[in-house]
Amino acid sequence: MSDDQIKNPEQKRGVSVLLALAATAIVIATVYLVATMNIHVPRLIDPVGPRTFPTLIGFGMLAAAIMMILEHFQNKNLPAEPDATSDIGGEAPSDPKYSWIVGGIFAWSMLYILAFEPVGYVVATALYLCGLMFYFNRGKPVVNVLVSVLFCGVSYYILSVLLKAQLPPGELFRGFFS
Amino acid sequence: MDTLNLMIQHFSVAVSPENLFITFIGVLLGTILGILPGIGPAGGIVLLVPLTYGMEATSAMIMMCGIYYGAQYGGSATAILINTPGESGSVMTCLDGYQMAKRGRAGAALAISAWASFIAGTLSVIGLAFLMVPLTSFGLQFGPTEYFALMFFALAAVSSLSQSSTGKALFATMLGLMISTVGTDMQSSAQRFSFGIPNLTDGLDFALVAIGLFAVGEVFVSLERLHLGTGQAQKISGSLWLTFDDWKRSLGPIFRGGIIGFIFGVLPGVGATASSIASYAVERKLSKHPEQFGQGAIEGVAGPEAANNASSSGSLVPMLTLGLPSGTTTALMLGVLIMLGVQPGPLMIIDHPDLVWGLVNSMYIGNIMLLVLNLPLIFIFVRILQVPTGLLMPMVLVFSVIGVYSISGNTFDITVMMAFGLIGYLFQKFDIPLAPIVLGVVLGKQMEQNYRKMLSFSGGDPLAVFGSNISIVLMVGSAILLLLPLLPHVRKVLSRFSSEEVQ
Numbered sequence: 001m002s003d004d005q006i007k008n009p010e011q012k013r014g015v016s017v018l019l020a021l022a023a024t025a026i027v028i029a030t031v032y033l034v035a036t037m038n039i040h041v042p043r044l045i046d047p048v049g050p051r052t053f054p055t056l057i058g059f060g061m062l063a064a065a066i067m068m069i070l071e072h073f074q075n076k077n078l079p080a081e082p083d084a085t086s087d088i089g090g091e092a093p094s095d096p097k098y099s100w101i102v103g104g105i106f107a108w109s110m111l112y113i114l115a116f117e118p119v120g121y122v123v124a125t126a127l128y129l130c131g132l133m134f135y136f137n138r139g140k141p142v143v144n145v146l147v148s149v150l151f152c153g154v155s156y157y158i159l160s161v162l163l164k165a166q167l168p169p170g171e172l173f174r175g176f177f178s
Numbered sequence: 179m180d181t182l183n184l185m186i187q188h189f190s191v192a193v194s195p196e197n198l199f200i201t202f203i204g205v206l207l208g209t210i211l212g213i214l215p216g217i218g219p220a221g222g223i224v225l226l227v228p229l230t231y232g233m234e235a236t237s238a239m240i241m242m243c244g245i246y247y248g249a250q251y252g253g254s255a256t257a258i259l260i261n262t263p264g265e266s267g268s269v270m271t272c273l274d275g276y277q278m279a280k281r282g283r284a285g286a287a288l289a290i291s292a293w294a295s296f297i298a299g300t301l302s303v304i305g306l307a308f309l310m311v312p313l314t315s316f317g318l319q320f321g322p323t324e325y326f327a328l329m330f331f332a333l334a335a336v337s338s339l340s341q342s343s344t345g346k347a348l349f350a351t352m353l354g355l356m357i358s359t360v361g362t363d364m365q366s367s368a369q370r371f372s373f374g375i376p377n378l379t380d381g382l383d384f385a386l387v388a389i390g391l392f393a394v395g396e397v398f399v400s401l402e403r404l405h406l407g408t409g410q411a412q413k414i415s416g417s418l419w420l421t422f423d424d425w426k427r428s429l430g431p432i433f434r435g436g437i438i439g440f441i442f443g444v445l446p447g448v449g450a451t452a453s454s455i456a457s458y459a460v461e462r463k464l465s466k467h468p469e470q471f472g473q474g475a476i477e478g479v480a481g482p483e484a485a486n487n488a489s490s491s492g493s494l495v496p497m498l499t500l501g502l503p504s505g506t507t508t509a510l511m512l513g514v515l516i517m518l519g520v521q522p523g524p525l526m527i528i529d530h531p532d533l534v535w536g537l538v539n540s541m542y543i544g545n546i547m548l549l550v551l552n553l554p555l556i557f558i559f560v561r562i563l564q565v566p567t568g569l570l571m572p573m574v575l576v577f578s579v580i581g582v583y584s585i586s587g588n589t590f591d592i593t594v595m596m597a598f599g600l601i602g603y604l605f606q607k608f609d610i611p612l613a614p615i616v617l618g619v620v621l622g623k624q625m626e627q628n629y630r631k632m633l634s635f636s637g638g639d640p641l642a643v644f645g646s647n648i649s650i651v652l653m654v655g656s657a658i659l660l661l662l663p664l665l666p667h668v669r670k671v672l673s674r675f676s677s678e679e680v681q
Contacts, residue, residue, distance in 0.1 A: 137568030
């Protein structure tokens with residue numbers, strides 16, 4: 001059966017994903033095995049040493065790569081299968097064109113983490129939540145601000161004041177919140 | 179008789195006011211998390227991991243188990259009302275449950291799913307209790323060689339039986355094992371893969387890996403999906419009382435589903451989703467009216483719901499007796515046990531009888547609580563579906579941050595957690611299963627310790643892994659599991675398992 005007989009685009013995508021993942025696995029295994037060889041082995045220790053098990057894992061990763069390559073060639077010969085659960089909502093893979101959204105959330109989260117200790121939990125979190133909610137829950141500015149502020153205030157009081165969990169008050173607000 | 183005595187002796191643990199309250203909180207949270215599409219039992223459990231730090235191991239396990247089987251109940255409501263499984267085990271309930279709801283029988287569908295979960299859940303807890311003593315006795319014969327072979331078998335089973343691809347699952351397993359080797363080596367004090375970063379010298383905390391992969395990764399996926407729109411919820415219509423005919427048609431599927439679910443739960447790597455698929459296929463084959471399946475047949479709800487609930491009890495069998503997780507949620511629970519200083523394995527039932535029997539007994543009580551929560555109060559719970567994802571998911575992100583920061587007190591770990599969130603998201607995008615990576619992280623250290631002990635005892639001979647009958651059986655079984663999917667015919671059957679069988 002030739003490539004063009006594969007009718008399902010997801011299956012075509014799956015085939016190329018397998019090869020890309022196999023390449024990734026080979027890179028990871030190589031880096032890991034090199035790092036394993038560089039582990040400093042102290043003298044007078046147990047006869048097995050700290051390198052043995054990681055070496056096994058490194059070769060296991062190479063085995064995974066080989067398996068994915070074999071599966072790639074097998075998938076080429078498999079006809080597309082109908083999926084009985086395809087009309088079930090929520091399980092469909094998300095559209096790749098929206099992947100930039102995740103990049104945006106990740107970048108916004110990194111800014112939040114940077115501000116977390118200097119600005120403090122309450123202010124940094126309120127701003128972080130507002131940013132996300134204004135984007136993902138559009139058209140409801142009052143609700144978004146109220147939920148953000150209430151969530152931060154209540155969670156700080158419960159966790160930090162009542163449960164004595166460690167949350168940063170922030171350099172600016174140290175006296176106020178502590 | 180021994181089992182019965184042990185259960186009765188430790189019943190006071192489960193009915194102490196503190197543990198009753200914790201059981202209630204666990205099943206309540208489980209129901210809510212099951213109803214919410216996106217955050218399944220694994221996500222819920224990892225978010226609560228930081229809370230368990232100050233808790234007793236027994237109470238922590240009771241709460242986590244409550245979340246686990248509670249989510250199986252809650253997940254069916256979402257499946258029936260919006261045709262979206264609240265957690266993956268409810269996927270088959272969508273087929274007939276949603277059709278029943280569309281035909282004005284949502285009440286009956288919700289009621290039979292609650293009753294099926296209750297009956298099968300309770301029976302499977304009895305099965306769990308009676309299997310524990312003999313399996314523990316068997317586990318006591320294990321030495322380092324058998325343990326290493328057993329863990330190898332578990333990882334091979336989880337990789338091989340993955341619904342996507344064995345290669346991808348093996349990739350995830352190895353990644354999990356690699357993560358487990360980061361930090362100071364316990365025997366030699368050698369630094370491994372910490373690259374001079376002080377925060378990595380103690381290794382990567384299981385909690386931040388799990389929270390990143392399951393909670394943060396799921397938030398990323400859910401927020402991305404917001405752009406694709408969500409389904410409209412069906413109103414709860416029709417009575418919650420079942421007719422005589424409903425019961426007549428459902429009792430057989432409930433008992434068969436319970437047995438299938440329990441057996442599938444015990445096996446590593448199979449779990450709730452596969453058990454509900456198998457139960458659905460069995461009921462369809464046995465039915466005199468297979469054409470009604472997919473059109474609102476009550477058997478198509480009763481069987482899979484019984485199966486997915488029974489599988490959650492079944493999966494506790496290897497975890498409590500051999501210290502072996504059979505899937506994601508039990509791997510997370512095992513990780514929490516280790517974190518709280520309890521050594522999982524056959525000795526657990528001897529060293530911590532309160533924990534083991536207290537947990538089993540709490541499951542009877544939890545199932546009763548769930549029946550009450552999921553029948554008269556289901557109208558209140560489904561209102562959770564009205565909470566906008568755009569409000570909920572950012573809060574889950576903050577909960578994740580709070581959780582990690584409260585454990586470590588540094589922002590480096592939050593960054594690592596976010597990075598694992600990104601990995602979790604990419605894994606979902608590329609259909610790489612997450613269960614093997616968690617299993618690798620949780621089992622990695624123990625596996626290495628047993629491997630090193632085995633080599634030490636055998637003077638460095640790696641063939642010592644074939645040193646006993648038990649380990650030979652397990653290693654040969656692992657090889658078969660890993661190589662079988664490569665055979666074209668078997669692969670074809672596996673790929674059809676989740677599709678053709680249920681059509």
